[in-house]
Amino acid sequence: MPKGNSKDKSYKPILPGTSDWPVVQLSRNRKQFIAKVVEEAFIKITDANPGRQELREELESTLYQEKLRIKQNPWRVDPRDDYRFWEHVKNELVELASEHEAREKEEDILKRVVSRYAHEIAGNFKKTRYQLTREMVKFGFARLLNATRVKRFGAFFRNEYTLRDKIQITGKAKQLRRLARKGTVVMVPTHFSNLDSILIGWIIHVLGLPAFIYGAGLNLFNIKIFAYFMNSLGAYKVDRRKKNFIYLETLKMYSTLAIQEGAHSLFFPGGTRSRSGEIESSLKLGLLGTAMEAQRSIYMKHPNGDGKKIFIVPVTINYNFVLEAPSLINEHLERQGGEKYYVESDEYSTSYNMIKFLIKFFTKGSDISVSIGRGMDLLGNYVDDDGNSIDKHGRFINTRDYFTSNGEINADKQREEEYTRRLSQIIVKEYHKINRVFASHLVAFTAFRLWRKQHYKLDLYDFLRLPEEEMVINYDEFKTQFKKARKHVFKLKKQNKVNVAAHLKGNIDDVIKMGIDNVGMYHSKRPLLTDKAGNIITKDLNTLYYYHNRMNGYDLEKYI
C-alpha cells in the first residue's frame, strides 16, 4: 500500500521537562483547582437561579434525574455511595419542604452536589504513570506491527515498521507545535471510533506536545485498560447520562478554568461517535462555548494584552474501517425513527475484547490518517505561525476586539453563544476541507449510490431491507461511475474543498481494488466484495451505507 505523503519526521518535545507541562501543574494543585471550580460553578448556578423557589426546583429536578439514572442505567464506574448520597439529598429536601425561606440550606446542598460532581470530573494526571503508558503504547504498537507485517515471529523485536508507517499525520503539524508554545491549544477532532482517544493521545506524543486534558466519556472508564490510559493521559470524566443543569455547569466550569490555566485541551465537539458514519455536520456547543468564555475571561483579566490566546485546531481522522460500524449504523437507523433516548452500547466491554480488537486491527493492516487543520482563533479566523489572526484580505485582526463594546471588553452571554454557533459551522467546513478521501470511502459511496438509484422509489428503510443477493453491479459500469466520482473529488481538491489520500491517484483498477479490499475489511460480513465473475456485491448493506455516508456533504450524488 502506498504510504501517502507522511514524512517520517521525529519531533522533539516542545517543553523539555514534563514538570513544565500545564497539565502537570494543574494536577499538582489539584485540590485548589477543584475548590476553584466548585466556587465559580456555585456562583454561576446561584446567579442563574435568583428567584425564591428556583434553586429548590433546580435541586429537586436534579435529584429526580439522578435517581432515575441510578435505577435505569447504572454503570460499573459509578461510586458505591451514589444511592446513599442522593437519598440523603432527598431527605434534606423533604425537610425543607415546609420552609419558605431556606436559601441558605439550599445553597449548602448545592455546594455539596457541585463538589461531588467536580471531584468526579477532575482528572487524576500522574506524571510517572503517563510516561509508563506512553512507552507501553509505543512499544506495544510497534511490536504488533512488526510481527504482523513481516509475518515472522522474530520480527517482533525488530524495528522495521513503525507506527508512523501505519498512521499518517498530514497537515499543519509544525504550526500546531508552534501554537502550543505561543498560547493554549484546543484540539477538536472528528469522532468515529472509541479508538480515537488513544490514537489522538499517541499523536500528541509523537508531535512532542505536552499532554492535553480531555473529556473522555465516563463509560470508557468501565473498561480497565481504557481507564488506565485515560487516567494517565490527563483525561477528565464526562458522564453523558447526566444532563442536569448543575452537572453541566460544573463540567463547563472545569473546562473553562483549565483552559484559562493554559492547559491544552481536546474534545470531540460532535459529542459522541458519529453514528451515521458522516463527518459531523452539527456540533455540540457546550464545551466549545467554554473555550469562548475562557478567551474572553483571559482578555478581561489581562487588560494590558499579555493574556494567552486560545487556538482552535480541527482534526479529521480517517479509517478504512471502524470496528463499531455495524452497531453504530444500526443505532443511527433506529434513532432516525424518532427514538430520543438510547443506551450507549460498547463493543469492547472488557479489556480482553479491546486487546483482541487491537491485535485484529494491526494484523489486518490498513491505514489510518490524521489530518491536522490550520489553527484558528475563536472566531474562526485563520492564524499564522505566530498566532496572529488574519482576515480574508491578509490583514491582522485583534481577536480582543470581538469582545469589545463601547471601548471595553464585556461579557455578553448571547453574543458568545452566537459566536460559538458560528465557530462550530466554520469547524465543520474545515473538517470537510481537510478530510482525506480514501479509495475505500469512494468505492462504498459509488456502489451504494448505484444500488440506491436502481431502487429510488423505495424509501431508505425499505431499500436497506432488500435481499443482498439481488445486489450486483457489473464491474465495467462500476468503473465508469467510480471514475466520474473520482474526477469530481479531484476537482474539489483543486478548489481546496477536500483533501485526498495519495493512493487515490494512479491506475483506476488498482484504486478500485484497494478500495474494495480495505473497506470494512474485518467485519464478519463485508460491506463490499467482488464475486468470482468480478462483479461488485455486498454482504451488508447497512454497513455499506455507513461507509458511504463518509462522503456526504460534497454534493457527489449529483455525479452518480
Add this chain to the structure above:
Amino acid sequence: MTSKSISKKPVGVIGAGSFGSAIANILAEKSEVLLYARDSNTVRKIAENKENRGHKLHTNVTPTGDLSYLANSCDIIFPIVPSSAFRSMMQQLSPYLHPYHILIHGTKGLDISLPPGETIDSVPFLTRENIRTMSEVIMDESVVIRIGCLAGPNLAKEMAANHPAATVVASHYKEVIREGEKLLRNDRFQVYGNSDLIGIELAGVLKNIIAIASGALSGLGLGENAKGLLISRGMVEMIHLGKAMGGEVEAFVGLAGIGDLVTTCNSTLSRNFTVGHRLAKGETLEEILSNMEEVAEGVNTVRIAKKFIDTAKLRAPITEALYEVLFEGLTVDKALQLLMRYPYNVDIDFL
C-alpha cells in the same frame, strides 16, 4: 454596558440619500452624527446649509467625505447606500473596520457575486450562494460580524416630516438590537427587534417587487379589490421565495413584511411604486430610469429573483410577469390578463 446610556462616540451614517438623511436626523436627536457623502459638493452643501435634497438636517449632523475618519470616530455605523454601490463602498470602508464595530444597514436590495467575467445574463444558473443580502456582503468584505439591518415601512419623506413610524432592527445579536433601539427610539419612532436577520432582509427586498406591481395596478386605475388581491397574493409569493432563500415565515408577517408591503403598495411616495405607475402609463423602463433621482431597488431585485426562480424551479407568477414587463416589452395590460388566468388552487399553504 447597560449602565451607560449612550455611547459618547458619534454615530456614523454612510449615504446621504433621502433615507440616509432621514435616519441621520433621527439619530441626531440623541447623538452626534457623522454623515458620509461620496460627493464633495454634497458634503460642502450640508456643512454650509445643514440641508440636503431640500430637507433640513439636525444641527448634530456633521457631514464628512472621509471614510477612515468616520470609521475611526464611530463604533456604530449605519450604511445606507444603494445595493449596486454597496459592495464597493464596503471594500473602501473595510480597511478601517475592526471587529468591535457594529454595522446596521438600511439597504433593501440584493447583490450578486459571480465568477470573474460573468454577468447575470451570461450565467445559466443563479443559486443562493451567488445571491448576497447586504449583511452577507458586509461579512464577505470585512471583519465585522455584529451586523444588523433596518427594515419596515420607512418612507423617507414621511420620516422627514416627523410622522409616526416604526422600524425593525434585525440581528443575530441582542446587543446590536439593543444598541439600535437606544439610538433610534423616540416619541414618534418605535423600534422592534427580530433575530431573523436574513428573513427580515429578504422581506424588505422582496416587497419591492410587489410595490412595482402595485404601482402598475394603480396606474391602470384598477381600484381597491385589485389591490387587496395583489397584496395577499404578493405576500404568498414573498413568503415562498423568502423561504427558498433562507428566511422564516415569521419575518414576513411582521412589520418588515406585511407592514412594509401595505405601506408601499398604497404609497405614491415610494420609488418602486412610481416605476410601476409610470410603466402602466406607457413609459418604458429606460425612460423612467433616466429621469429618476434615486434608484428603485425593485428593478434589480426582479431581475435577480427571476433568475433564481428559474434555477430553483419555483413558481412566482407576479415576479415572472413583472420581469417580462420590465425587460421583455410585455405591456402591463397583457401581464395582468396573464395573471388573472393563472391557475391558483389554494389560498395559503405555508402556515
